[in-house]
Amino acid sequence: MIKLGVPSKGRLMEKTFQWFAERGITMEKVEDREYAGRVSGIDGVEMVLLSAGEIPRELAAGRIHLGVTGSDLVREKLAGWDSRVEELARMGFGHADLVIAVPNFWVDVDTLDDLDAAAAAFRRRHGHRLRIATKYHRLMREYLRGHGVADYQLVDSQGATEGTVRNETAEAIADITSTGETLRANHLKTLSDGPVHASQATLFRAVDAPWDDAAQATLADLRGRLGV
Amino acid sequence: MTLPPKATERAEAERLLALFLDHGAERVEPDLLLPADTLLDLYGEDIRARAFVTPGPDGGEAMLRPDFTVPVVQWHMARRGDPARYAYAGSIFRRQPDPSRPHEYLQAGFELFGHDAAEADAEVFDLIHAQVAHLRPRIVTGDTGILTAAVMGLETTADRRNALLRHIWRPLRFRALLDRFSGKTPVAAARADLLAAAEPFAESGPEIGLRSRAEVETRLAALRADAAAPPLAARDVGLIDDILSLSAPSDAALERLRDIAVDLPAITPATDGLARRLDALDARGIAPARLRFEGSHGRSTMEYYDGFVFTLSLPDRPDLPPVATGGRYDALTRALGGGDGMRAVGGVIRPGVILEGTA
Numbered sequence: 001m002i003k004l005g006v007p008s009k010g011r012l013m014e015k016t017f018q019w020f021a022e023r024g025i026t027m028e029k030v031e032d033r034e035y036a037g038r039v040s041g042i043d044g045v046e047m048v049l050l051s052a053g054e055i056p057r058e059l060a061a062g063r064i065h066l067g068v069t070g071s072d073l074v075r076e077k078l079a080g081w082d083s084r085v086e087e088l089a090r091m092g093f094g095h096a097d098l099v100i101a102v103p104n105f106w107v108d109v110d111t112l113d114d115l116d117a118a119a120a121a122f123r124r125r126h127g128h129r130l131r132i133a134t135k136y137h138r139l140m141r142e143y144l145r146g147h148g149v150a151d152y153q154l155v156d157s158q159g160a161t162e163g164t165v166r167n168e169t170a171e172a173i174a175d176i177t178s179t180g181e182t183l184r185a186n187h188l189k190t191l192s193d194g195p196v197h198a199s200q201a202t203l204f205r206a207v208d209a210p211w212d213d214a215a216q217a218t219l220a221d222l223r224g225r226l227g228v
Numbered sequence: 229m230t231l232p233p234k235a236t237e238r239a240e241a242e243r244l245l246a247l248f249l250d251h252g253a254e255r256v257e258p259d260l261l262l263p264a265d266t267l268l269d270l271y272g273e274d275i276r277a278r279a280f281v282t283p284g285p286d287g288g289e290a291m292l293r294p295d296f297t298v299p300v301v302q303w304h305m306a307r308r309g310d311p312a313r314y315a316y317a318g319s320i321f322r323r324q325p326d327p328s329r330p331h332e333y334l335q336a337g338f339e340l341f342g343h344d345a346a347e348a349d350a351e352v353f354d355l356i357h358a359q360v361a362h363l364r365p366r367i368v369t370g371d372t373g374i375l376t377a378a379v380m381g382l383e384t385t386a387d388r389r390n391a392l393l394r395h396i397w398r399p400l401r402f403r404a405l406l407d408r409f410s411g412k413t414p415v416a417a418a419r420a421d422l423l424a425a426a427e428p429f430a431e432s433g434p435e436i437g438l439r440s441r442a443e444v445e446t447r448l449a450a451l452r453a454d455a456a457a458p459p460l461a462a463r464d465v466g467l468i469d470d471i472l473s474l475s476a477p478s479d480a481a482l483e484r485l486r487d488i489a490v491d492l493p494a495i496t497p498a499t500d501g502l503a504r505r506l507d508a509l510d511a512r513g514i515a516p517a518r519l520r521f522e523g524s525h526g527r528s529t530m531e532y533y534d535g536f537v538f539t540l541s542l543p544d545r546p547d548l549p550p551v552a553t554g555g556r557y558d559a560l561t562r563a564l565g566g567g568d569g570m571r572a573v574g575g576v577i578r579p580g581v582i583l584e585g586t587a
Binding site (some may be wrong): 079080103106107111113116117118121122125126130137138142144146147150151154166170171187192 | 268272433451
């Protein structure tokens with residue numbers, strides 16, 4: 001029996017069910033038991049309903065064999081994510097971009113290159129590093145490090161991140177945005193280099209799950225049906 | 229892969245420490261739990277990816293000792309003294325990209341403050357190398373000071389030189405800056421429009437946040453000045469590339485650098501320093517021809533190594549990290565000494581790697 005972790009509520013759950021249904025595998029919630037589900041159309045697969053945020057950890061621990069969650073959550077929550085999970089399929093929904101946004105009136109800042117230069121000058125002027133409010137610490141650190149940006153610091157913001165600039169608890173933000181509406185309303189603009197990460201719902205395979213012969217056979221069967 | 233038992237690793241570290249103490253060093257024992265502020269100020273957010281950060285006792289953040297150099301420099305800068313020699317052995321904690329590598333391991337190290345630079349470099353290298361010479365390590369050396377001197381000698385604006393100096397340790401961004409300053413990367417249309425705009429702030433919304441409109445205007449002025457400055461000469465960029473791509477035995481590398489210095493005289497003091505170091509090493513029986521010199525060595529590791537750098541690794545064990553590393557970090561003493569620095573050079577050995585390499 002292989003365990004497949006699926007988001008337990010909302011559009012992400014519905015779209016996941018729909019994605020599998022289009023490929024001949026039917027999933028449904030069992031009404032009297034909140035976190036269990038039924039899978040038909042294939043033998044040997046058990047569905048486990050979990051919060052999308054818990055799925056990366058369950059995959060890393062090998063407690064589930066497969067899981068559907070946002071690619072941003074896996075990259076953010078798992079150190080060395082690509083050695084612990086394998087991407088089987090990008091599912092084409094749940095799109096959300098992690099973007100860096102700065103005040104619109106920073107007309108001198110359009111690219112990461114500019115942000116880096118502005119950060120250097122900001123630190124000299126204010127005596128502390130330029131603050132970027134975010135809850136995506138690992139993704140941001142790896143991205144900025146990969147691009148050689150210095151003199152910034154990440155400050156934690158778990159909600160209402162767009163307001164931190166006006167409140168002067170941060171100079172810039174990095175957050176998930178599916179539309180630019182909230183940013184514009186808060187007089188913020190995104191950098192032109194493109195998103196830090198373009199996230200979408202993704203089917204992952206846990207490297208460290210118990211892959212015995214039966215589990216491997218079920219996986220091969222499943223991959224055949226899903227065409228992944 | 230099996231790691232050597234802790235007790236064996238500990239005994240090896242103590243053995244190395246005893247040798248350093250015999251050499252005249254004073255033993256230092258920095259705290260395991262360090263205030264995070266200093267390290268974060270020095271290294272920025274990058275250090276969070278490499279070190280273990282934890283809530284500290286005073287409400288701030290603390291860090292499990294990620295290396296000995298910073299606390300040893302702080303210890304010395306509070307007391308001064310020239311020359312001063314310190315040795316230590318103990319655990320350091322590093323997050324590893326490869327989870328099979330230990331996150332906690334021992335280092336034994338030796339640091340020398342003050343003294344003649346070339347003599348001190350040679351003394352530290354000789355002492356560290358002697359402890360691992362039986363493993364026939366592959367030796368790679370470098371000198372960040374030569375690149376720094378080359379940048380300072382570029383005929384361009386002070387802003388451009390400072391921008392390049394700030395990114396000496398970030399090769400990608402350094403290259404991007406060189407490409408931009410030399411005109412290899414064309415000016416983006418959005419940038420050209422902005423600089424040509426009569427009203428750059430038109431429809432840009434309200435001033436929000438701590439970075440003021442005056443700061444944006446200051447940078448706009450800097451961007452205009454930069455756009456008006458002539459591009460870096462292709463010849464100068466070529467000389468920087470020559471330095472960065474240099475890889476040769478140290479005696480041959482010195483000759484090559486002397487050739488480059490004909491066109492870029494600003495590096496002459498740094499190449500003279502390299503010559504003196506090689507003489508001092510030679511006098512200790514370490515022939516320059518045995519020391520490979522690489523022009524970009526030490527750039528992508530830790531910031532603040534600003535002179536001689538060396539790495540000793542086990543040639544048959546590419547799976548292991550270097551067995552010993554070291555270098556000169558005068559810039560770090562300036563950063564931690566309130567601008568008032570002094571010469572300092574040091575090196576560390578990883579006893580665990582010695583044991584893995586000889587197992």
